[in-house]
Amino acid sequence: MEPIASFRLTAAKRSYAVRRVNFAECTHILTKACQPKPGDLVLARVQTLGSHKRIELPNGRKATLHEGDEVLLAFGNRYAPDQYEAYVPDTLEACHMVAAGGIAAKAVSWHDRLSGPTAIEPVGVLCRSDGKAVNLKEFALPTIACQMPAAVFGVFGTSMNAGKTATAASLVRGFALSGYKVGALKVTGTAAGGDPWLMHDSGATQVLDFTDGGLATTFGTPLDTIVGTTRNLLRTLHKSDCDVAVVEIADGLFQEETRQVAASPLMHSLFDGVVFAAGDALGAVAGVQSLEKLGYQVLGLSGAVMRSPLAVREAILNVDVPAFSLADLQHPATVSTIMEHTLSGRLAAAQ
Numbered sequence: 001m002e003p004i005a006s007f008r009l010t011a012a013k014r015s016y017a018v019r020r021v022n023f024a025e026c027t028h029i030l031t032k033a034c035q036p037k038p039g040d041l042v043l044a045r046v047q048t049l050g051s052h053k054r055i056e057l058p059n060g061r062k063a064t065l066h067e068g069d070e071v072l073l074a075f076g077n078r079y080a081p082d083q084y085e086a087y088v089p090d091t092l093e094a095c096h097m098v099a100a101g102g103i104a105a106k107a108v109s110w111h112d113r114l115s116g117p118t119a120i121e122p123v124g125v126l127c128r129s130d131g132k133a134v135n136l137k138e139f140a141l142p143t144i145a146c147q148m149p150a151a152v153f154g155v156f157g158t159s160m161n162a163g164k165t166a167t168a169a170s171l172v173r174g175f176a177l178s179g180y181k182v183g184a185l186k187v188t189g190t191a192a193g194g195d196p197w198l199m200h201d202s203g204a205t206q207v208l209d210f211t212d213g214g215l216a217t218t219f220g221t222p223l224d225t226i227v228g229t230t231r232n233l234l235r236t237l238h239k240s241d242c243d244v245a246v247v248e249i250a251d252g253l254f255q256e257e258t259r260q261v262a263a264s265p266l267m268h269s270l271f272d273g274v275v276f277a278a279g280d281a282l283g284a285v286a287g288v289q290s291l292e293k294l295g296y297q298v299l300g301l302s303g304a305v306m307r308s309p310l311a312v313r314e315a316i317l318n319v320d321v322p323a324f325s326l327a328d329l330q331h332p333a334t335v336s337t338i339m340e341h342t343l344s345g346r347l348a349a350a351q
Contacts, residue, residue: 001131004029004043004124012043012070015102017191017216019058020139023072029124030133034092036075039136039216041126042104045070047094050118051083051110056100060193070123073097073104074136076216078190079255082160084117085109087220092122101192103216140214140229141236148231149183149238149245151342153299154274156262156291158283159252163303165195167277168248169202170302170329175244176203178335183242186210187230188218188257189250199246206240208233218250223260227267234270247271253290262294271296272342275324277303281314288319299338300324 009023018041029043036042046069054062055071065071078086078098086098086105095106096117107117126134153171157164168184175182184199186209199207210218213229230247237245247270251258261267274296278284284305288298301323305311312323328334 001028001030001127003027004126008070009043009072012072013055013063013065014058014072015074015191016056016058016060016193017074017076017102017211018072018136020211021134021136022139025128026126026134027129028127028131030127030131031092031124034125034133035090036088036092036125037133037135038076038088038220039214040075040133041135042073042075043070043123043126044073044097044104044120045123046097047119047121050096050116051114052097052100052118054100055097055102056193060197062100065118071097071102071120073102074191074216076103076105076190077219078103078105078217079219079251080160080190082111083114086117092124094119094121096120099190099192101190103190135214136211136216137214141208141212141232143232144235144239146235147238148234148270150243151272151339152234152245152247152270153338154247154249154271155277156249156258156274156287157252157277157303158279158287161304162252162279162283163277163306164248164250165198166326167275167302167329168246169198170326171246171275172199172204173202174330174332174335175246177330178332180244181205181242182244182246183207183237183240184246184248185230185233185237186248186250187233188226188261190217190219195248206237206242208236218257221257223257223264226257226261227264230267230270253287262291268295273297273299273338275299275302275329278315279304281305281311284315285318288321297341299341302326302329
């Protein structure tokens with residue numbers, strides 16, 4: 001362990017993932033015999049640029065990276081079939097920046113359209129004077145005790161890039177245009193600012209994600225942690241007077257954490273209804289049927305499948321739910337229908 005000059009931390013490029021950290025608490029650095037844990041902060045030096053040539057700063061700007069730059073990242077596992085599969089290494093060995101939002105991990109596989117990961121050399125894990133590593137969980141929003149928003153809607157999907165975020169953002173806009181004070185929440189995935197910015201731009205009065213709960217990523221995170229974080233973030237939205245919340249669950253139903261979340265009675269109890277985003281007709285049908293078997297009220301289909309009228313016709317022939325374009329989700333008439341289904345669902349559950 002050795003002291004770290006504050007100007008060195010100021011000069012380093014800080015990532016979105018570490019935006020909640022008070023760096024005044026980072027007075028020392030562990031450079032040897034350290035086993036990183038998910039959420040630990042790392043000062044690293046860019047060795048070789050790969051597919052990630054920019055880093056997302058806390059304000060959302062994508063800063064260009066150069067070999068030799070020092071960056072402030074958080075260790076975390078990554079699950080991204082269209083990008084990287086990566087894991088927190090056991091030592092401070094050379095590894096990779098596997099997400100522009102600022103995730104350090106050892107990449108073990110990646111999509112063949114990528115050139116390969118950006119290589120980094122960890123300088124050390126940031127710590128306090130007592131040698132305790134600084135971790136994102138210490139800067140999570142405080143646990144509060146209050147009610148949930150009056151209505152909560154989830155967005156599940158078949159996979160990465162199925163259109164979940166666009167679907168969630170359109171729901172946000174639809175509720176906002178209908179006069180609701182709507183909050184948005186992303187509860188699983190990899191730290192990145194793009195989705196929260198889109199929710200803000202779509203009319204959400206407050207947007208939170210799992211990084212506000214002290215998590216750099218959720219791949220490999222225990223279910224009880226995800227559930228507890230989700231419930232606390234929803235309460236935080238309610239405390240901000242949001243009467244409706246839209247919750248995006250990342251990745252697809254085959255991803256382990258998403259599968260556990262979908263099957264969890266505690267998570268299920270949070271949602272008044274869900275919309276399913278899919279990229280094709282078969283995925284749409286399989287996803288809706290899977291969620292209905294778990295007891296969810298599936299309000300409709302959306303996502304990338306909506307680009308193909310033929311695929312939409314194939315899907316709705318096999319499931320008894322409507323298909324919504326992004327424009328549909330933003331229309332007050334759709335919002336009114338969704339809220340009517342919510343009320344009828346509550347009445348049925350009470351009987």
